[in-house]
Amino acid sequence: MLIDSHCHLDRLDLSVFDGSLDAALDSARRCGVGHFLCIGVSAENAASVKALSERYADVDCSVGIHPLDLEADGGPGLDWLLHELEHPHVVAIGETGLDYHYQPEAAEQQRGSFRLHLEAARITGKPVIVHTRAARADTLALLREADLPQAGVLHCFTEDWEMARAALDLGYYISLSGIVTFRNADALRDVARQVPADRLLVETDSPYLAPMPHRGKPNLPQYVHEVATFLAMLRGESYERLVEQTGVNFRRLFPLARVAV
Template identity: 50%
Template sequence: MNVPVESVRLVDSHCHLDFADFSGEIDQVLDRALVQGVQRMVTICTKVTEFDRVLKLAEAHDVLSCSVGIHPHEADHHPDVDVIRLVELSKHPKVVGIGEAGLDYFYDKSDRNRQQAVFATHIEASRQSGLPLIVHSREADEDTVRLLQQGAGKGGLTGVIHCFTSTQYLADAALEMGFYISLSGIVTFKNAEALRQVARTVPHDRLLVETDSPYLAPIPQRGKRNEPSFVRHTASFVADMLGLPLADFAAQTTANFHRLFRKVPQDGVIA
């Protein structure tokens, strides 16, 4: 049975709306998201050199917030950025998180030692700013956990493992440190049963949903350009997987989102 759109309140905790895929279409993309009950979105920075563009987009739309950070793919190719600079940029009201940052040993587009150094900088910036860390981790569970534990040991670190596709080990370690687990459209894919098994073990008050758009459109939109409105499909799938009504799951994940991203306004739908 379909839940009326107006009874569902969702968020897209991770998207990339500054990418060229959405050029000239942002207003329509946001309108479609609002129609599907997606009331808040965080557009994610991947290069500090392009932060001004990301921020400008967030400033132009009340439903958008943003982050500041360097994706691990960019670690080799990005000018040095220190903790002080990241913390200073994060003071803007629209900036609600640090990242995305982390480790990607699957593609290895940057030297692993350099990835670790840049990740450590973001971990410290998250601690000092008090903003959640948005973590990218692929085929790098042990080093991800080690660096996060080092930061968490100093206190004041929180965040989310975005687009989670990793092992029970990373999930358990992240949850132990107070982190959240965010599920993307990948959880709906037929070959993602191992991910679904891990997702079922995550406490409901630690789950988030996201699109990572323009990538990873969920079933039944797989193969299309992803966009925030499609987060409803992922939320519906996970709700069914967990045996929860969609409206309840949407309310839970939205509450989780606001508990983590404390700078995001909670004033309902903005037309």
């Protein structure tokens, strides 16, 4: 089953579907997408992603605070996060992590928030969805410090093989988005060829980062088909095999997701 392992359904540009999320999801389903993981990024959108998971049987969600969505006071604490994680369709924590590319001045605050999410993962046993940009050393250091018994995923991976290998050694999965199709992404394609088959996920991160040939346009969950097609070709395997394997990987990483077997 083809799964979009990371999308922001509450933020999609639905203009081509006359404003209908139902139509957008139906379009993705016709492209073979059988499940969607809708990602939380703030306290404000937690209710939205949970509502979508209640509305659609093939949508599960996560809750968390994105490192670029932190409030001046750090935002909600551990008690809030643990309460949100009690919802039956919240299958993961995040996205969380570190982004020193856009907000290097907030590095200390980001690290504090990341530690809080990792503690919630330790308490609940739910996997963590990690955003990392220009923060390789600190991201890996905090993952090692947390030493979680269950795996997580470095989503929309854009770093080098050295970081990927270090994350894999810690038990984490690598999720690739449409960025791997970009003309200037040779280094990322080298990573994509080397990720073990049983640790790979595919995603859109829609509405951001549409793959070729849609680059520059709003991204849609249906375009995970293009990502998977490109990766299969890149890795020298059949599309069907890659879809099957990434589906198995998703179910292993997110065992609470309502994915049909």
